[in-house]
Amino acid sequence: MIVGMDLNAFPLPEDDEDPYETQIEHYSAPEEHVESAVEISRREREERRKRLRSDRPVHISQPVVYDHFYQNRNSTFYDKSRIPPGWLDCPAVGKEIGCIIPSKVPLGESYNDCVPPGKRYSFKQAVHKQEVLGRKLGLVIDLTNTSRYYQTTDLKKKGIKHVKIQCRGRDAVPENASVNTFVYEVSQFLLRQKSNKYILVHCTHGHNRTGYMIIHYLMRTQPMSVTQAINFFSEARPPGIYKPDYIDALYAFYHERRPESLVCPPTPEWKRSSDLDLNGEAAADDDDDDGAPTALPENHETDVMLTNDDVLGDEIPHDQQVQMRQFCYQQLKLNTGVRGHAQFPGSHPVSLNRDNLQLLRQRYYYATWKADGTRYMMLITIDGCYLIDRSFNIRRVQMRFPCWHNKGVGGMNHPLTLLDGEMIIDTLPDSRKQERRYLIYDMMVLNNEPIIERPFYERWKMLEKEVIEPRNYERHNIYQSRNPYYRFDLEPFRVRRKDFWLLSTVNKVLKEFIPKLSHEADGLIFQGWDDPYVPRTHEGLLKWKYAQLNSVDFLFEIGSDDHEQLFLHERGRKKLMEGNTAEFREVSDPPSSFSGKIIECSWDPDRQVWVYMRIRTDKSTPNDINTYRKVMQSINDNITEEILLNEINEIIRLPIYADRIRMDSKAHLHTNSARRR
Incomplete structure (x- = not known):
């Protein structure tokens, strides 16, 4: 070049x-059409209030306890026999998406007293439904934030693997680490299976968290945009994701702009009419949190120093x-x-x-x-x-x-x-x-x-x-x-x-x-x-540093007698560097605050001490003793900028360089002219 x-x-x-x-x-x-959404919300609320005044739904069995739970967010009491709001009328499963089947949570037999026979959906029914369609389940991924809905023993008896990825259902989208776990589990299952088995994925209702995870999987395994993936899921599991913050999070994660034409589906009727609070609103979705709910983190738009x-x-x-x-x-x-x-x-x-x-x-x-x-x-x-x-x-x-x-x-x-x-x-x-x-x-x-x-x-x-x-x-x-x-x-x-x-x-x-x-x-x-590429230490790959910036990474520790010590590695073990000391200049923190950390130090030839430069948070071990020796040799040899340039001026006149420099220069000029055409 x-x-x-x-x-x-x-x-x-x-x-x-x-x-x-x-x-x-x-x-x-x-721009969001806030006015129309508010008007719709008000109209629906008034209709629900009228229904409430005329006929309170009998399926709100413990309204006082339920309302108290949401008013007192520090409460640890929860009625674990209560079915999730909206679960009864929520469709059990969606269409298959590749080998993935989105589903609402199957409820164990302990909930049978709360569920009419015609609306029961346990793993027994879930497995049977899929077998009728010619699908054999091999993996269940549970995204709920509780273990109260069913026991996994029946799954294990049938040879179905169960993976639990706990995700809060209220006030938060699944964490990125949880998404990575989901994609990894699905990918590994498909890679290892010998027969065509299916994966049943469920949160509480099988829409928001389930859709969020499946869309992430589609985005990472198929050439499609977020909009295409959202539509793909909504067709398989109508109405799809209906929480706006989940949709916004998907576009933000994949650095895509959300189309103005994309409208978040309204809350499904089976969810809106399932439970009503004292104002006639659809009750806040507890979405299976066992403990106190966690508020969304505040978004502070501040300039953070990188x-x-x-x-x-x-x-x-x-x-x-x-x-x-x-x-x-x-x-x-x-x-x-x-x-x-x-x-x-x-x-x-x-x-x-x-x-x-x-x-x-x-x-x-x-x-x-x-x-x-x-x-x-x-x-x-x-x-x-x-x-x-x-x-x-x-x-x-x-x-x-x-x-x-x-x-x-x-x-x-x-x-x-x-x-x-x-x-x-x-x-x-x-x-x-x-x-x-x-x-x-x-x-x-x-x-x-x-x-x-x-x-x-x-x-x-x-x-x-x-x-x-x-x-x-x-x-x-x-x-x-x-x-x-x-x-x-x-x-x-x-x-x-x-x-x-x-x-x-x-x-x-x-x-x-x-x-x-x-x-x-x-x-x-x-x-x-x-x-060639040489892993680890490459003796032919050379670094020259300005004299004052030659450095060594030590492990700094303070012993029981408050004695400051510097350690290196030798054959994989700590080696105490006796006679070596470090000075912490222009640092307000006491030396004790650096104990146990890897610190980069430069050499002060006048005082014959190491001078602290920074903490190496990117390293978990100090330099090897051989690296230290080479740095010290470089410091002692003191190859200055002037010496280096004089050496290079002689080197480039050697035949090994002169001929190739001419060839490389011509090639570079040819490449540049080709780019300009």
Whole structure:
């Protein structure tokens, strides 16, 4: 790429940076027809009040206790024999959605005295209904927030697996972690079953929570929009989701704009007429909460300062995390098991010293800036995008990474693509607005095919072609369409491929590029252009840091005698670094507040002490003793910026560089001219 390229500090718009406002008209939320809804509500309320005055429904067996429960939210008393409001007249099941059957909660025999024989719906009836239709149940997913409705023993006798995912029914949509669990359980069941068995999913009535979960599953496994998924569910289980906050949450989660034409269905008649409060209103849906209800969290629209320590994404099930860890180990050809203490498998550079400086003369290297961000690997799967941090914890983020063979709007994600990169926070110079950005600098697996043996330059080019370009293509098509329903600007971070340059440009990188960066940088990375991907410590991947920023990550502890101690790792165990001390300068908190934490420290050569820089929340273990030794060698060798530039000026005159620089420069010019056509 390279000599003639513009080393601007700000990324080019073509790399996923087009401002949303420049692509489509500013989106404003559709106006709600509040007046008509209020009028309808008032009219229905007056009608119910009239019915109440003339004839109180006899099925409100304990109105005083029921009303007291909702007036006193700290009460722990609840009539556990009472059937859920609206349950009697709520249709039992909906149509199948693939292999999923939405259902209201089956009630155990203990409720028979409260339910007329013709309206009973237990698991015995549920199983029978499906068998009549030629369907055999293999899994039941229970989304209620209680265990009082039925016993699971009968299910186990029939060989039907029962999974409980507790979700509050009142004042909250299911948590993102619960959604991840639901999608994982459904996917694993379908993957492992040998015969075509079905999944019965139920909350209390089988509409809001059930629909919310099923729509999430459809969104992550089928190429469709939120609107299509909502309509799909409402056709299978009329009237579909009827709580507006659930519908709004779905559009918000998948970064889609809600069409103005989409109208939330009214509360079904069987629910509105099931129970009436003293004002003739449909009673607040207890929706099976065993304990005191929890209010919706308040939405405080404030500008929150972004930091590198922020936890990104949503928790995933433990078993799914284990599977993904094993996938990483297998694809990177690591034999160590991951069921015990799992270590992050990503490639790590070593500090540049006078010994390994000679590698620059022996092999062909490119250079890039060393961003002061947070290291993440990224695993892209059909059902989502997952960030893998330095502690080897994995969390899901909602992003779009379509494949080329799925060109166009609504294309599916890559099936198992593994990337490596760093998350940085840009501060825009004019507005001071912060933007989080993921800089991808390597790719190890493409669509379930390992490519770690290929040279870096091939992997780097494939990264642009197979990951960045399809994403930009889809973004362009969506923004240019009549209905730009997806908003890339609402994704948790932006994405681009990190640039690498010829060694001949290092002076320009140091003098012009790094000073203009909108995020912190602390040095350079030297990448072997022909190197394979090497997991863990890569002796040929070199990092040079400004002298004052050379650092080591220690475990800091205060002993029983208040003695401050610094620890490293040696062969997987803590190693006390006797004679090493840390000073906490310009920090208001006492040293005791840092005890038990991983702290990054720089070296003060004058006082011969380590100086605290920051807490490494992204790491759970300190540096290895070998890393410490290499950093100390780098500090002692003191390769300054001037020394480095002088060395590079000599290196690029060597035949190994001179010939390839000419070829790469021509190739870069050809690529640029082709793009301009």
